[in-house]
């Protein structure tokens with residue numbers, strides 16, 4: 001027996017009444033449907049976005065009583081009339097630093113050191129080197145970024161003549177490259193004696209044969225100071241896989257790999273200075289008197305932007321430090337923060353901040369809102385602060401609380417010039433620290449800079465002593481999942497953001513912000529059911545790839 005579902009909810013259906021012949025004839029003669037004009041890219045905006053559903057940002061965020069997180073809001077789609085690849089993401093991180101990619105890495109000791117900063121800059125973003133270390137260590141990290149030249153390998157794996165074929169095979173298995181320079185003491189900076197490549201060792205059975213007996217000694221080398229173009233020309237001419245760079249004393253100072261000739265052209269969007277063509281690099285410092293020495297050390301190696309790193313940026317300490325830097329190093333961009341209100345932002349803008357970092361307690365490892373009872377939901381904070389900053393030409397960074405591509409798009413849609421990430425980047429190869437396994441999952445450590453662990457290490461290395469102040473932690477330590485290399489992960493994020501812009505019908509960040517402030521970017525607040533509906537649901541199991 002089949003079950004019938006009564007669509008009238010159990011009520012008896014009304015008895016159909018007969019339609020008169022004249023009414024039936026009139027219905028059949030109903031007026032023809034008015035044709036719409038064809039939709040074309042050249043259509044005026046009033047037609048492309050003819051109906052305004054949802055609400056303008058001002059209506060959503062300016063109510064005052066309620067603050068919204070990224071997940072509380074959703075954007076309504078626009079009209080798609082271009083390909084995702086047509087979208088341009090050019091922006092600024094601070095008054096004088098333009099970016100092709102509006103993504104920056106957080107100054108945290110499990111996120112940004114030189115490797116992260118190099119790869120963020122290569123792909124059009126920027127990295128801020130943390131300062132939970134000695135002045136010397138931070139200076140060295142910034143120096144590495146500034147000295148980086150795409151194409152020159154400055155820290156090649158090297159071996160000594162007493163190493164064996166097994167050692168060379170081990171490097172190949174672990175890092176995937178062949179052609180290992182052999183130097184006197186096995187290190188970079190020591191006299192170059194030869195190169196051992198696959199051809200030298202492939203037919204030798206005994207893995208204990210020493211490299212000194214089999215390496216190639218007749219080498220084509222280039223002298224220190226050679227330009228990348230010249231080095232490439234030599235590599236092409238010599239048909240060798242590797243070109244060692246040596247100084248006047250014959251010591252190894254660098255290496256150029258044939259395989260990198262193509263790769264180095266892969267970064268047309270990199271964040272570089274116009275004159276020296278060096279990658280740009282940011283760094284964080286604090287607002288204590290000793291941070292002035294740190295500042296000078298960073299300026300010595302050419303740091304391009306300074307973040308004054310604090311959870312509450314509206315303090316006389318920060319205002320004093322900002323004025324001090326502006327007097328001493330007028331050329332340097334200073335990004336202040338963190339802030340979440342217009343008052344905080346106003347004080348810093350008035351004192352000359354070149355950029356503002358927005359976010360208090362929204363980060364994945366943050367417990368500030370729990371412990372300090374201060375903060376603000378991030379979407380509202382980004383909108384309110386960015387709106388004021390825009391009037392003064394100051395770019396803003398939406399910092400923290402980003403755990404998906406959608407959150408990046410929402411941060412930018414709320415008015416941020418770029419987005420800063422910690423947890424999203426901490427699991428990549430370029431973040432500091434080694435991977436480890438837990439429950440069969442490959443992880444990397446990630447911790448808040450206000451966590452007890454980070455604070456203890458910080459005061460130990462920064463001040464060379466364990467001070468005995470009572471500390472109140474504002475963060476936790478944990479771990480994040482392996483995300484592989486930024487070489488793949490950043491292009492994935494960038495492409496995702498471009499697709500989001502395409503759905504919104506905006507071709508650039510400038511257009512997005514123009515729509516935002518003209519009330520033409522339309523938002524809606526999602527109820528808890530709306531949020532559930534918008535995330536994965538009703539499945540017994542599912543998988544989500546990290547990249």
Ligand SMILES: NC(=O)C1=CN([C@@H]2O[C@H](COP(=O)(O)OP(=O)(O)OC[C@H]3O[C@@H](n4cnc5c(N)ncnc54)[C@H](O)[C@@H]3O)[C@@H](O)[C@H]2O)C=CC1
Pocket residue numbers: 286287288289309310311312315317338359360361362363366368400448449450474475
């Ligand atoms: N974005 C966020 O929500 C949060 C971020 N964090 C991160 O944790 C780290 C530590 O943050 P905070 O504890 O806010 O650092 P902070 O250095 O601003 O503050 C630490 C303490 O030192 C005081 N202080 C700063 N400069 C001073 C001076 N010149 N003289 C005397 N006292 C001074 C401050 O008032 C505060 O009590 C940073 O990396 C920060 O980004 C921490 C909490 C929240």
Ligand SMILES: O=c1[nH]c(=O)c2[nH+]cn([C@@H]3O[C@H](COP(=O)(O)O)[C@@H](O)[C@H]3O)c2[nH]1
Pocket residue numbers: 106107108311338359360361362363364365366367368369399400401402420421422423424447448449450451474475476
């Ligand atoms: O309350 C906090 N306690 C901490 O210990 C802490 N450490 C970092 N931060 C801030 O969090 C941002 C990174 O957040 P995500 O992991 O969500 O990207 C960072 O960029 C910071 O703004 C902290 N906030």
Ligand SMILES: [K+]
Pocket residue numbers: 361362363364365366367
């Ligand atoms: K949090």
